[in-house]
Amino acid sequence: MTTAMKKVLTGNNSVSWGVKLSRVQVISAYPITPQTTIVELLSEMVANGELEAEFIKVESEHSAMSAVIGASAAGARAFTATSAQGLALMHEMLHWAAGARLPIVLANVNRAFGPPWSIWTEQTDSLAQRDTGWIQIYVESNQEALDNVILAYKIAEQVNLPVMIVLEAFVLSHTNEPVEIYPQEMVDEFLPPRENPLYVVEPGNNYAVGSLGGPDVYMEWRYKMQKAMERAVDVIKTEGENFGDHFGRKYGLYEGYMLDDADIVLVSAGAFTSTVKYTVKHYRKETGEKVGVLRLRAFRPFPHDALREALCCRKKVAVLDRNISFGHHGIFYSELKSALYRLKDDKRPPMFGYILGLGGRDITPKDIREIIEDVKTREEIEEDIIWKGVKP
Amino acid sequence: MIEIRMHGRGGQGTVVASKALGIAFFLEGRYIQSYPQYGVERRGAPVQAYLRVAEPGEEEFVRSQIYEPDHIIILDPTLLDQINVLEGLKPGGWVVINSPEPPEKLNIPDIYNVATVDASAIAIKYRLGTKAQPIVNTAILGGYAGATKLVSIENIKEAIKQVVPIKPEENAKAAEEAYHSVKIRNASEVKV
Known part of the structure; x- marks a missing residue:
């Protein structure tokens, strides 16, 4: 097995590397400071063939989330990233992604809301999405950012809920520090291609996703979401330990x-x-x-x-x-x-x-x-x- | 731990310099953290970038800004007249500055070590940037290495090749020339 390499990376580019190593298939995003360099590097990786994925350019964050919802419903591993105002614009579709039980991963770079206009860090943007049904994990270092993108897919695809990885603007997003980049085969062993999706919308396999859920069924959907969240506590703990066994860095609740x-x-x-x-x-x-x-x-x-x-x-x-x-x-x-x-x-x-x-x-x-x-x-x-x- | 603050102007490559110097120390086996001033940088406006270098074997840092640096690197000498670039510098610390003057001619208190290097002339010689706006960020790093001897010129050159997008060879040569031509004035005996 080839050995891991250490590179000096920003927090944002550590996220990009985590996405690449997770073999994400569809990326859709709209640029916003301080998130932009996450998807900038990903678009380069896609353009030069390093990452085999579709990069869907859209006109807003609402559309970005909608695009990854479609991709994830079609069975793909999907990713997006945003900050503050952009996350707020996604809000409606965040509920949608969780309700449709899609294991999307989103990286949110914490940024304060305007007005007064600010690009600097504050945790209120992600915390305000508390009740959307997304798992949220806060990271402290660039290494943890890279590692937790991989871990996020591992968790999301088991409980069928989306995961938001949260990192702070500038303090992490634009800070360079040494980060270990694992060999692809080592990540592949830990994170195989997406297995057992709840459903796959594809030609010849027709589904209506998001149809009416009357009072006779709606409450059970919500009950199941809550049960999945409760199960996620154990999954985060177990997979964080498994991650440690495999990569040498352990993560807990x-x-x-x-x-x-x-x-x-x-x-x-x-x-x-x-x-x-x-x-x-x-x-x-x-x-x-x-x-x-x-x-x-x-x-x-x-x-x-x-x-x-x-x-x-x-x-x-x-x-x-x-x-x-x-x-x-x-x-x-x-x-x-x-x-x-x-x-x-x-x-x-x-x-x-x-x-x-x-x-x-x-x-x-x-x-x-x-x-x-x-x-x-x-x-x-x-x-x-x-x-x-x-x-x- | 060594804390370094860099001063330049938007467009001079100050942020790239902080990353390159960080990588050079990293290649020496040290753990590093480098980051730009958290702001909205504009071309020509004063900008700052920061670098922390851990003691050998250590790997932890605070994540606040640097208020009392050990070293200061100045890419544009006109900043000396505009902002207090020496603010917070520890006595006995280094000031490495892009200037054609000898260190004694710059009115910098003798509690600091001062190094000058004509990074603009070197950059022009190697056709980095334009004559009106030379890109001095790689030459100044050579000057830093030559003055402080804390990092080898080989690792400075290797780091430059990793992060500088165009003319990596010329940039490495500029650093080498600055390394050899830096002029030094040591601080007088200081009580720290």
């Missing part, structure tokens, strides 16, 4: 960092967690205080049981949200509170919700250090949003 003995746990998702980890490591070294990190990976399905087990009985939990649900609070904070509700009072840690880094505002080690110091001073939850870094 979440990642713990200095977590085992931690009294204070910082919870975050996405690339800025690297800064959280780095700060926690140094803070521990200097103070000896038991601070740890829990990085969320799966947001849908939300792994309630695993998170309850991981956070049970900790002294304090601080959630770092680079997002907001207006009129409520940080979205990960809100979801995590709901997951921990079932813990008994004496086992449920007090939780503190920080909102920071909106619209790409830099998140620095100093910010993280100040949050750790702030958490230490708090005993009771007095407010559901603690703003970090808002100018007076």
Whole structure:
């Protein structure tokens, strides 16, 4: 077997390589910063024959999602990518893809919504698609981006639900770092061609997809979607372990960092967690205080049981949200509170919700250090949003 | 860890330079992270790019911007008069700058090591870009390697060949010439 090669790649191009190695057959996309270079490289790969796929150019993101829905219904492995405004325009068809139970993979590069116009990172765009029936996985590094495209197809094609891989604008999308690119045959062993589609629309095999579902059948469709999501919790866990056995990098529902003995746990998702980890490591070294990190990976399905087990009985939990649900609070904070509700009072840690880094505002080690110091001073939850870094 | 900030103007190839230097360090066996300023770059406007180089054997970085760099690389000397390019530079750090002047002539505090290289003239000699707008990003990397000796010129040339889309040979030669012609003024004794 040929050995893997390491290349210096951007986060976006790592996604492109993940798509190529997954032998995706149909790609359709509409350009939008900061996503564009994902499909730019893919279009080059298709044009020069490196990747045998159809690249369908369309006039909007709504059409891009519609095109990959058609391709996936015809049995193909299909991919698209977008950001913020583009993802919002896809919204109707996101519901459609999940409802039609199509294992499409979408890479969303987190970008803040306008107005005011912004191209910089924020997690609100993907989190706002929470209830569309898509599995969502947040990644921290370029390697994880490449790996999780492959993993996404493995998961999606087992549970017949689409998967969204989420990476942060610029902080990951345009950052270069060394990435291991696996030999094609090694990926082929892990991810064979799409097997056992739920249905295939093709000439001579006529189906009506998306016909009327009256009150007599509709609820069962939704019940089955929920059951598939629940099953996805185990599939993500098992395939993440299988991925580790095969490629040497293991992925779980979440990642713990200095977590085992931690009294204070910082919870975050996405690339800025690297800064959280780095700060926690140094803070521990200097103070000896038991601070740890829990990085969320799966947001849908939300792994309630695993998170309850991981956070049970900790002294304090601080959630770092680079997002907001207006009129409520940080979205990960809100979801995590709901997951921990079932813990008994004496086992449920007090939780503190920080909102920071909106619209790409830099998140620095100093910010993280100040949050750790702030958490230490708090005993009771007095407010559901603690703003970090808002100018007076 | 070494943190490097590069200053140039949109269109000069500052971002490509940060990637090439990153690859050169990567070829030395170091883990790296390089990225452009998170902005909407326009031709001629000041731009920045960043590079982190891990200590040998280490593979972790923060993902925030660089505020206190160890080294600064300046592709366009006119930036010296326009923005505070030295902002946050650690005492004892390197300033590598595209300039025909000797380092002593540039009014840079003596707590910094300064290296000058006439990257514009070298780029013009190898017909990189135009006479009015030479592409200096590869020559300046040769100057960086010659001054700091932290990365070999062989790996700089190899990295250039990997990332520069046109005239890879000429760009590599420009880096080589800059490597040999860089002028250095060391910092005076500094208390760090």
